[in-house]
Amino acid sequence: MRLIPRLLTLLALLAPCAAHAELKVVATLPDLAAIAREIGGPHVTVTALAPPSQDPHYVDPRPNLILPLNRADLLIVNGLELEVGWLPPLQVAARNGRIQTGGDGYFDASSVVRRLGVPQGKVDRAMGDIHPGGNPHFLLDPRAARPIVAALATRMGKLDPKQADRYRANAADFDRRLAAFADTQRARFAALPAARRRVVAYHASLIYLFDWLGLDEAETVEPRPGIAPTPAHVARVLSLMKKDGIRAVVQEAYYPKKTSETLARLAGGQVVVLPGGTPDGTAYLAHLEGIADALYAALAAPEAE
Amino acid sequence: MRRLLATPLLLVALGASPLSAAEPEDAPVELTPEELEALEAGLDADAASAPPPADAPPAPHTHAGPVGNSNPDISLILDTALAVFDGPPRQTGAHDPQATGFTLQQLEMHIAANVDPYFRLEANLVFAEFGVEVEEAYGTTLALPADLQLRAGQMLTRFGRINPTHPHAWSFVDQPLVNGKLFGGEGSRGLGVELSWLAPLPWFVELVGSATHATGACCARSFYGADDLGVESPADLLYTAAVKQFFALSREWSVAWGLSGQFGPNATGNGNRTEIYGTDLFIHFRPTHSPDRACVSLQIEALYRTRQTPGDRLEDFGGYGQLVWTIDPTWELGARHEYVAGVADDPLDPEWDADRQRSTVQATFYPSHFSRLRLQGSRAFGDAVTWSGMLALELLIGAHGAHSF
Missing domain, CATH: 3.40.50.1980 (Nitrogenase molybdenum iron protein domain)
Known part of the structure; x- marks a missing residue:
């Protein structure tokens, strides 16, 4: 008959885990999702909207993408108009005030990145697909990822204060690995x-x-x-x-x-x-x-x- | 400056209104100039000590200047066409080429922006040769609780798949015959309000309901149409209901299925009503590894209408099916077939007493995402045969919002 108290103890131990709500993160691109996973570890669920094989300029805004957006605590976007052709109608249809542009649950990675390819003077479509704010493909540079990691960890900590220290620690560790990797490869190519x-x-x-x-x-x-x-x-x-x-x-x-x-x-x-x-x-x-x-x-x- | 503005505001806010003057016991206590000054000082101090925006990016080193501005997205779309008909054109769309020769299908100005964290405003102003029309102008809520969303203003109703879209999102130069016959040349559209709900299910299910004015020959012709009979009770409004479902079978295959219904009064006599029911199916295949962004889509809509008229009940139906193959970013091919039933002694379309069919093929060339040249040929048959050919040019400038799937 000592089984019941033991089971109760076990349940009591499990309860906080079950009750803990994970931070639900949606990233537009698989690279951003991978970065968020490094910071969040097991404490977040991360969904990427665009498949890795698809050109991020031309993703179909399929309505099933509205579901993760509807439930998200945080939306991470690349920015610089990379997703302008498909994300805005999904964001509106998500009926989720948290992830609307400007909200705490909206994180634009381009806002913390050193931008390259910013056009000088007037931008005209006769020049082709020019992104007026600068070239949006910064996720191919681990050095550009570093400020994103830092700012994202801060934001995730703000939305999920209980795990803020973990996010910060994970981000610091990831930042060291990014920096070391960037330097090693740069030296190799040099x-x-x-x-x-x-x-x-x-x-x-x-x-x-x-x-x-x-x-x-x-x-x-x-x-x-x-x-x-x-x-x-x-x-x-x-x-x-x-x-x-x-x-x-x-x-x-x-x-x-x-x-x-x-x-x-x-x-x-x-x-x-x-x-x-x-x-x-x-x-x-x-x-x-x-x-x-x-x-x-x-x-x-x-x-x- | 702030002080100058603040004082009259405070006076307005705290000062006696005519109402309160009539009831002296409720009148607010007169404030002394010192008290007003103290309040202002408090406001100023609060404004000065307001916390900086959360999560401000680190101080920029070599960041480029800010891109953003608060202007709304503004775009202008020109649709113009050259058409040849070898018989009576019998087109039903207001933006369709209607006769042999050149047509300005439309010059559409689309303006959109978020108003604040709670609303988004979208407007479509359509310039035709002889005037401007507010085709759509509506606000959409962004953050209603319980997964609800409200739209209010002038808008296309969300009946079926093609009705809520604009000509430049269409795969053919002209509108399906059935949409023109049942809804009107401009599709089903009206001034009113719409509430929609995203169901908390594992797949996408959206329920939509709207109430709009039942008037307008352009956009509610099966209802009050050209006769503006006013709104005396809720029964004088046009109600639209729809269920929209989406199934992502895989990353490549998509299926969307919708059911729609429209209920409202018609102009044939006191208490006579019209009902329209429709279903739409959209099957889309896009290989995600295709560097050409190739895709194939099949879209089918079928509609049924029943109208009470004095001493009679008129029933008809129609539909279309279209197959569109996007070969690569520059080329697209499409084929469409339509069938619309005729009704004897129809007060709305007295000459449409026999069934009509139309078969259409199109080839489109996109020099870029912002321009397209579409060549289309069709054969309408049933009561009479008409061959037609169209060459349509579309040009888009400015920032145009993305389209829904």
């Missing part, structure tokens, strides 16, 4: 000869990556951001690649590959296809490491001839 550190990108989405790794973007395959490659422009890119011995064309998996492959073949180089976002079940740093390794392998490869 050891390459300068001529090998010139690359061609498909879309102007890699400038933060190149800035981190000390690479020089000689040209983009698209003549202007978001405008499909034209024969005249591609011919110009090819002659530049041949003249300067540029042998890598870098692009995300969600862009068309034919033009890049042709260019790389004719220039005696190769295409480096990067995964779009952190794949499901992969950590943010592992994702960036895969990118750095693929790039390094292509740039350090011996001459094709």
Whole structure:
């Protein structure tokens, strides 16, 4: 008959766990979700809206995405108009005051990042898809992630004060790993000869990556951001690649590959296809490491001839 | 400056109103200038010591200047077309090309912004050749409790799939015949209020109910239509109800299914009513690994209408099915078939006594996301055969809000 008191004790011990409400975080992009998981650990549930394989500019605003937004305590967005084509109607339809723009449950990662590619002067659509606030693809640089991690940990602590210390500690640890990783890779690429550190990108989405790794973007395959490659422009890119011995064309998996492959073949180089976002079940740093390794392998490869 | 503004405000707020003057015992105690000054000083001090915005980003080092401004998103969309008909056009949409020659389908100005943390305002002003129309202007709540959302103002009702959308979101140059016949050239639209609720279920279920004016030949023709008979009781309003469900079968397959109903008075006599019922199905396939952003969608809507008329009851139905294939960001192909029943002795459409069908194909070229050129051909048949061809150009400038799925 001593079983019952024991069971009761067990229940009493379990009760606080069951009663503890997890912080519900929704991130627009898989990279942001991966970062939030590093900070939150087991104390948060994190949902990413965009699949890693999809171009974050063009995600379908499927109504099932409204459900996690409706229940979210915190919405993390990339910002700089990256999600402008699909997030706003979902945010309105979510009927959740906490995650509306400007609220405590709305975190715009771009607000704490050092921005690159901020257009000077008037922005005109004839220039292509220009983001007036600057290039939004900063999540490809672990150094850009550092201020995001710090600010996000503060915000999560504010929404969930009981776990604030844990979030801060996790963030500090993650920040150390980000900094060390960024430095190691930067030094690794710096050891390459300068001529090998010139690359061609498909879309102007890699400038933060190149800035981190000390690479020089000689040209983009698209003549202007978001405008499909034209024969005249591609011919110009090819002659530049041949003249300067540029042998890598870098692009995300969600862009068309034919033009890049042709260019790389004719220039005696190769295409480096990067995964779009952190794949499901992969950590943010592992994702960036895969990118750095693929790039390094292509740039350090011996001459094709 | 602050002090100058604050004093009259305080006086207005605390001063005697005509009402309270009539009841001396309720009149607020007259404040001395010293007391007013003390209150103002308190207000000023509070304003000065207000906490800085929470979570202010760290002091910027090399941050670019702020992008944001508080202007609403403003966009202008031009839809213009060249059409050729070899018989009577018999188009039902107000934005459709209606005759051989050039048409200004519309110049739509869309303006939208959040008002405050509680409301969003959206307006669609449509400029036609001879005037401007407030097609839509409504507020939407952002933070109502219990997963409720309210819209109020002039708006397209959320009956079915195509009705709540605008011409530039359509996959064809013209509106389905059935929408024009049952709702009117501009679709079902009116001045009123709508309440919707997101059900707390594992899949997306939204319940929508709205009450709008039943008048307007453009937008409630099966109801009071062109006859403005006024609103004397709740029975004079047009009620729309809808259930919208969405099933994400996988990351690639989506199915949306809706049921809609509309109930209101019609103009044929005292107490006569019209009811419209509809169902809509949308199946969408988009391979998430496709670098071309290719997708295929099938959309089907079917509507049924019943009207009480003096000594009679008129019933008809119609619908359309359309298949659209987005090949890549620049090319799209579409095919649509429509069927609309005719009714003998229909007071609204006396010449539409036989069933009509129409088959349409289109090919669209998108030079960018902001421009499109659409070539469309169709054959209408049933009571008479009409071939038609259309070439439509759409141009969009400014910041235009994203569309719902």
